[in-house]
Amino acid sequence: MPLKAVILIGGPQKGIFRSTQPWARVVASITSETRSCQVVLRPSLSSTQMCAQSFPYRRCWSFGSSMGTCTALSFWANRTQALNYGCIVANADTQEVQHYVEKPSTFVSEIINCGIYLFTPAIFQHIGEVFQRNQQELALCPYLGEESSNGWQRAEVIRLEQDVFTALAGSGKLYVYKTDGFWSQIKSAGSAIYASRLYLNQYSKSHPERLAQNKPGGPVIRGNVYIHPTASINSTAVLGPNVSIGEGVTVGAGVRVRESIVLHGASLHDHTCVLNTIVGWDSTIGRWARVEGTPSDPNPNDPYAKIDSETLFRDGRLTPSITILGCSVTIPAEVVILNSIVLPHKELSRSYKNQIIL
16 A cells, blocks of 8 residues: 655745745655655645545546556536636546646636646656756846846746646646546635535535434524534524534524534624624624625536636725624624625624725
């Protein structure tokens, strides 16, 4: 059984891989001891976040272990939204990647890169080749009349998709594994609620015991709802669909929660209404308050539609999206918070709409 190594790599700029030499030395050391090593490289949560249905690790590895240097997990997108992802052209029979383009300007393929990869240790040789090429280009900067600072930046950054995958495509060393489960990118808070919905739906099929059920003396459950065992929920509360209640949460009488995530330690006082919202850790919502956001769901009529990565502002105004309460936020009684972002440790005194409360 080969040794497995999971490496999370990320940096202050999203979508990039910083210097991989220390990791190369670690994996090389592991390989020399075991003679066999399997490497899974994933961007760290600070750069790009994904969710995939119970990652099909065994099937992906069984497929990729007999193939080339890298196996990339892939999914489908519609023709318009595919331009926002890395697009893959693969051989229909062998699944070898013949062409790879990161965020093309024109349509290339409906098969997109999920950002989860399985590598053999040979990948570090290819990364090293990119590093050496960058160093050579840096040495030529003074002769080409380019700024040395720009050269240093290019030499420091190794872009996995643009620099490595583009070169491996068509060489017989890069293959694609198409998953038939769900997949969603998480690049905004709104997509986190959508991802939670996908997971809850998956639980209803594979682990229904993890979800709350309607019981005598318990709250009213509508649809898929997860409640942590330590949460205290009043029997008159109505939860769901697509609600996740975290550890130590308190939900009072007559509370209505729908399409929301309530993180640990939060308190929802009597008769509050929470819709399309993420309630941060240890936050409090007063009685009869209403906290509501605008969902940013993909087109339900398109099975391959994805959530659009909308900008935070549009025409100088905050784009309507879900409401987010940071940790330890206090919402007073009988106010309305709509489509707003509240930073941590804020104690509000009135209603807000389409604002960022600093």
